[in-house]
Amino acid sequence: MEKRDLYDENRKLTGKTIYKGEEIPKGSYIVVVLVFIQNSEGKFLIQKRSERKNGLYATTGGHPKSGEDSVQGIITEVKEEIGIDLNPEDLQLYYGGRSEEERVFWDDYYVKMDVPDIENLELQEEEVASLHWFTKDEIIDLMKNDLFFKNHFEEFEILLDWIEKNNNH
Numbered sequence: 001m002e003k004r005d006l007y008d009e010n011r012k013l014t015g016k017t018i019y020k021g022e023e024i025p026k027g028s029y030i031v032v033v034l035v036f037i038q039n040s041e042g043k044f045l046i047q048k049r050s051e052r053k054n055g056l057y058a059t060t061g062g063h064p065k066s067g068e069d070s071v072q073g074i075i076t077e078v079k080e081e082i083g084i085d086l087n088p089e090d091l092q093l094y095y096g097g098r099s100e101e102e103r104v105f106w107d108d109y110y111v112k113m114d115v116p117d118i119e120n121l122e123l124q125e126e127e128v129a130s131l132h133w134f135t136k137d138e139i140i141d142l143m144k145n146d147l148f149f150k151n152h153f154e155e156f157e158i159l160l161d162w163i164e165k166n167n168n169h
Contacts, residue, residue: 003066004030011098011105017066024103033074034061034152035091035109036159037084043133044156045115047082049149050129057132057142058149059156070107082131083122084115094162095155108155110162136160 002020005013006028014028024030036059037045046057060081064073070093075086095108115121118131134142139156142148 002063004063005066006030007105009098020063026103029098029103029105031064031070031073031107032061032104033064033070033077033107033109034059034155035074035078035086035111036156037111037113037115039114039133040112041133043135044139045082045118045131046134046139047123047127047131048129050125050127053127054149055129056149057134057139057147058152061152071109074107074109081124081127086111086113095158106155108158110159 003017004020006016006018006025007030008014008028011029016025016028018024018030039045044059047060048057049055060074060078062073062077062081064070065076068076071088071091074091075088078084078086090111090113091109092111093107094110095106097106098104099106118133121131123129123131139148139153143150143153
């Protein structure tokens, strides 16, 4: 069973952990990470989540395991879920936040990279049903049709603003 580190409201490690699925104690937080991978054609690598994970389209993300920092956490999640090795130097943190309601710190990453032959990647079946390259407009259409995971779409909108402000396309 996966262990997760607990943080205080200032994002300092408390030295305490919980297991995946356990309730986050009041006054404590866990870290949630996600990444949007964009290729040189401007398309985003989006996964269709397994039915047991709600079956919606989303980007790749998860929770760092105990002992991992945010960057190590997203590298591990991407490798486990979709079989891609990310270079930590290529990751750009475009958003970080805290949700009092969910008791989490968010770290959202962006990476520009081409991934050839996505149909040959080894997917984690419990988490991911399939992988697709989608344009920004296709992702917006998926959301309009309630087929895209809402939390991840909100982070996608933040990314689009960030890309526009930084001319990173």
